[in-house]
Amino acid sequence: MRGTQVIEQPVHLEGITDRLVNEATGFMSEQNAQQKPFLLVLNFIKVHTAHFPNKHFKGKSGFGKYGDCVLEMDDGIGKILDYLREYNLRDNTFVYFSSDNGGHLEEVGADGVAEGGSNGIYKGGKGHGAMEGGIRVPTAVMWPNKIPPQAVISVPTSQMDVFSTVHEILRIPEPNDRIIDGKSMLSLLLKPKSTPSAHQFLFHYCGTYLHGVRYVESADNIWKLYFSKPKYKPGQYKCQFMCMCFGAHVVHYNPPLLYNIASDPGENISIDINSDIKYQRIVDKISEEVKNHKQSVASVPSQFDFENTIWRPWLQPCCQFPTCSCSENQVKK
Template sequence: MHIRVMKMPHIPTWLEMSLHLLLCLLVLCTAAKPPNIVFIYADDMGYGDIGCYGHPSSLTPNVDKLAAEGLRFTDFYSSCALCTPSRAGLLTGRYQTRSGMYPFVLLTDSLGGLPHSEITIPEILRGQGYATAMVGKWHLGYGANGTFLPTHHGFQHFLGVPYAHSQGPCQNLICFPPNTTCFGGCEQDQVLLPLLRNEQIIQQPVDFTQLEQMYIDFAQSFIADSVECGKPFFLYFASHHTHVPQYAGEQYAGKSPRGPYGDALMEFDGSVGKLKNALQELGVENNTLLFFTSDNGPETMRMSEGGSSGLLKCGKDTTYEGGMREPAIAYWPGHITPGVTHEMASTLDMLPTFAKLAGACLPNVTLDGFDITNLLLKGNGSPRKTMFYYPSSPNETQGVFAVRHGKYKAHYFTQGSISSGSTPDEDCHVTAKLTPHNPPLLFDLESDPAENSNLCAQGMTADLQQILKDIKRVKDTFEKKMKFGESQMSKGTDPALRPCYNPTCSPKPSCCRSS
């Protein structure tokens, strides 16, 4: 861009040159202004759960519109098929094995949490002047005096629940209509579910009839305050939907043909629409990257009250495609061309991508993510060519359970899960014990995303042998460089760590309530 200054006879040359320089700097600063980032994270949402991914009765007009106006991914992966490890992978850009966020998930009274040595997305963005806030489900640790909460990992503001909303006695959750029970399992020996603002409990138990609107109000205020201050912002909106127990506020309860699950999905979809509208109304939509995905696949054991993997095999807590391949949409008007991409990408790629957009340097640690900026903004191919599938309880002896390299996926171990039960496919059930495969099961995911036809069972050709050699080489190279961090879940538990509105009350946990 050329800056032209009209020369006036009474303006000294030095002043004219200074004015020209100042205007040039102003243009450069304006052009280089980093984008705002809104990351919307569903919970236990399956690949086939929303309308734009093929579900016939899901009412998700806002997400569907986002997909129509943005870039929809068909081959997008979480780093794990379970809550805690997948969230660690997202925020650090590293497989959960490196940070020690395994096995399984953190409990309400776990001693461990996301190590403070790990560098997170909000920490990187704060270094570039971003305002940072998180709304919703954390599940990366609570710890003594809240030492593992989001405010200790780069978030300036937090409103949410420190763990899964299923980790409590669900008959005490307040749902709509009044005096009804939310659908789902209960953990009777836990404290009533707490709602925190930053590090303070403001409500216990949570009022689920108002929760989603509280989240939206908080998010809208954060966005508005950031815009007023002229600061770029990062909002991590980690919804509890569509994890059990299902709930929805008055506006959505009983409105979906899919029952309680559909009601929860509708409320979540409504939140997506409200966030998008807030960006529009505040005039920052064209300078905001909005990214939508889910932490892992659906809990099919819930049957109609759980999610759908669509055409993919199995679901939550498995290394089949239904466990880790997720719906994903990137939206940024004027920057991202609407369409569908079959390029491979992952939540692991968010940290390096957001860092690039913000003009930040990458942390001096081993990253498993790739910068996909050119895929998003230019439609180029993805730098990600490989995805490694760890189980929720990994170990160094077994290593990765499966590897996708290009269009081929090789399973070295398979195992079912209780979370993926109640489907006709017995490979998904908890009765499907850990099974090694030599040669590995091999699938062409372009022609067979449902993993129905094991290519090796059709006869071992020279071409198949070469494919397996190539995948094994990639696997071996990766595993040689993988250093497992100390397991945070193996640090044990302490009931005294359970969040309590009145820490000195008795008897616990029943006395831990705000009213």
């Protein structure tokens, strides 16, 4: 869709990356022609699921369809950065690139080959609540002459932080009529060696259920407390088809499980909280913060309940009724 207009139905996934890049560069060109600053949010369809790489990238990665789609996305990012360079916008543009989740371990092709990516040493994956494999993702940030090149930042941040970071870059006050969960990353990005994480606590949900909490005590002590984990297939760290967040689909822990993910990022050995009073104090501190956090969260109607997610044919977008089939050059203007 472009705005409220359906321009292609069904979606042609093989060509979607080029389409998105063309829309993005077109938007930047419009803003640049008017000498206007711009905020571009470009959400690539790839790499997510249902992998249909463009013909120019099929078989090129050596890592199956998933790898081919990564190459395709990389090419699209390169075109965006080339545009910034060509029109002398590169030095005055803040660029933030990240993934929305870790690899989807349950995604397997018809041939039985895993197609959801790899999370390396980290356990769990997409949709697994607080598991590192699903929420620890790589991020690359660029702002020439502002952010030091080749700097590596290893303290936790959140994608919610982008909201506050952009506000600080633009020197615009944040809204004061609501709780803002994100924190500006600007100081951390500009002075990565001397600035601690803006977050002391990060709360990791699965759906509406709090599965775990991250407590950043120091660079050497980043604690992770689990209240729940997915119920995995025996001997594996993946679910049968997809992980669920509640009831019999999860394992609840009382007392909760504690890890120091600064020294044990693979979460291989849980800490016996009864072995030292300091661990019990850590658990108590996190539990108190959870209590305060829950009191700050307003109850709202769920947009994911049955009533709100059941398919309604009469609300289905459709071009050229009754076939609901078109491509952009067929759409009536």
